[in-house]
Amino acid sequence: MDSLQIFILAIVQGLTEFLPISSSAHLILTPMLFGYQDQGLGFDVAVHLGSLLAVTTFFRHELLDMAGDFFRSVIKGAPPTQNSQMVWLLILATLPIMAAGLLFFSEVEHELRSIWVIAAATILFGLLLYWYDRNGSRTRDEYSTSWRDALIIGLFQVLALIPGTSRSGITITAGMMLGLTREAASRFSFLLSIPTIVMSGSLVTLELIIHQEPVDWQAMLVGALFSFVSAYLCIRLFLHVIDRIGMLPFVIYRLLLGAVLIWIAL
Template sequence: MDSLQILILSIVQGLTEFLPISSSAHLILTPMLFGYTDQGLAFDVAVHLGSLLAVTTYFRHELILMAGDFFRSLKRGAPQTENSRMVWMIILATLPIIVAGELFISLVQHDLRSTGVIAATTILFGLLLFWYDRQGSQSRDEYSISWRDALTIGLFQVLALIPGTSRSGITMTAGMMLGLTREATSRFSFLLSIPTILMSGSMVTLDLVTHAAPVNWLAMGSGALLSFASAYICIHYFLQLINKISMLPFVIYRLLLGSLLVWLAI
């Protein structure tokens, strides 16, 4: 991998992991558009690690409070707090994708990684995002999420296994469908990404170790750093602006991208 390839792929991963436009689709399409060879498992691990470090760094204060309240709540007779409940809701919302990932990983990794599938999901779930952005009541914050809400968001997240769906996009769609505000559903989606990225990164790491592939440590380190920086900036400005700009710019982008992919697939 040359420096420009590392730069492009790292920034693409960092930005698209948290925007509702599908990071997996962009990591599949970017090498196709630029004529790059596949970047390999090691680099995928590195850029996902960068994104994981970005979201945990950004929410570090909330995560410390959540972890403290959660472990205290495990003591007999200890009360539940908003923070400890949030941990339970994140755990519950993560369970469906763990089960589905085990069942359908082979199908997702091979049969669904086509331009046609990515085009269809990019457009379809972009329209669904637009609908609930307009029709949702947007009257609830993330601390009002019930176990039924968490399970619903988790079931929607399973759809993100299909390339082009967007994990953040589909979980934000589910949140707005349940009446959460744009900022609340975005914050919950970002927090939910922590165990999800950790799980997927662990699977890729295991695959990497199993295959004993050669590792370019300079490329991995550069990729992780660039992914961290772009993801952190993305999270910060997305949360600052989302209530002002709505989801419409991302919907338009998805429709344009999907149309381009349809044209390429014909």
């Protein structure tokens, strides 16, 4: 991998991991569009690690509060708080994709990575995002999420195994469907990305070890760094403006991207 390829793929991953436009689709499509060879599993792990560090850094204060309250409630029997409750909700919301990922990891990695699948998912779930952005009540914050809500969001997240769906896009859609504001749905989605990225990264790392693929450590380090910077800036800007601009710009982008993909496939 040359320096430009590393930079482009890392920036693409960092931006698209948290925007509702599908990072997996862009990581598949970018090498196709630029004529690059597939970047390999090792680099995918590195850029996802950069994204993971970005979201944990951004939410570091919330995560420390959640961890403290969670362990006090579990170990010391302290009364549950909003923070400790949120930890349980994130665990519950992660279980469906954990089960689905373990069962269908091979099929997702090797059988669904086609332009037609990406195009269909990009358009379909973009329209679904638009529908609930326009019609959701958007009156609740993320701390009003119930056990039922968390499970529903978790079940929606399973759809993100389909390339082109967008993990953040489908979980934000589910949140708005349940009445969360745009920012609240986004914050819950970003917090939910932490255990999800850890899980998916662990699976890919295991496959990397099993197949003993060669690793370019310098490319991985640089890729993780650029992914971290772009993802952090993306989260910060997205949460700052999303309640004002809405989801329409991302929906339009998804529809245009889907149309381009269909044109390429034809």
